[in-house]
Amino acid sequence: MPRASRSIFVNGNPELVFKITNDIPRWTELYTNMSATRVVSLERDGRFAKIVFELTNKEGHVWTAWRILDFKERIAMSRREAPSYPYNFHHLTWRYELAEGGKGTQLTWTDDFEMHPDSPIKNEVSLEPMLEHMGESQANFKKVTEEFINNNQIKTIFDVE
Template sequence: MPRIENSIVIGADPRLVFDVTNDIARWSEIFDEYSHAKVLSEERDGRWTEIVFELTNEEGAGWRSWRILDHRELVAVAERRDPLYPFAYMHLRWSYQEVPEGTLMTWIQDFELDDRFEVPLATVLERMNTHTRHNQAGIKQKIESGAVRP
């Protein structure tokens, strides 16, 4: 199972970073590649929030995802649902840990590529790592500058 894991330290409180990065309706402000983010359903039950949402990228491609937020542990787990292609599956785990400098934000993506996808795994891993690091650096800049707030 391929995995990518990337972390960044953000100079802000873990709760703030968690709230900003899991505000799906605002992902088009937070992430460069999403032109539209729409929450389809959201259910909160004390400690947990379950969200189903749809994302559209700048090329107009869209997909549906599921996410559950653990507000006590500051962890989000998610999966891409429909369409899955180019993946056979995509599971994500985002965690937020308090460190002296603020928040250590770690994103883990476990996945398998669809057998029909012809791009080599090494190329996909390189692209995903580059893309994730770019997103994390952008979020760090936006939060630390005060450009985005919960």
């Protein structure tokens, strides 16, 4: 089973970076390959939230996924559901830690996945493209999240009026 993991520094406090980067409607700005998002459901009970959502990439592929957020530990766990193809499974964990020196956020993404046997992309060659895509995505997340923070665009779907 391939495992891809990358980290990046984001100039912002971990709580705020966590909320902004898990705000699914912002993903069309945070991801360069995402054209549409739709939150199907959002349930929040204190420390935890569960989001079920639909994503559409620029090629028009649509899938649903769920995401469990732990606001205390600042961990997001997610799984691609339907359709799962080209994966047999794809589980993601994002961790948000106070960066060394006490300022900023160390954001680490870990993807555990297995390619579907019918996929033209095989497990043996899937890791390098996954790591490349992860690095490109994280660079855009950093840029856009820091812009949101600097422009005080910090209200998210988790903020109750």
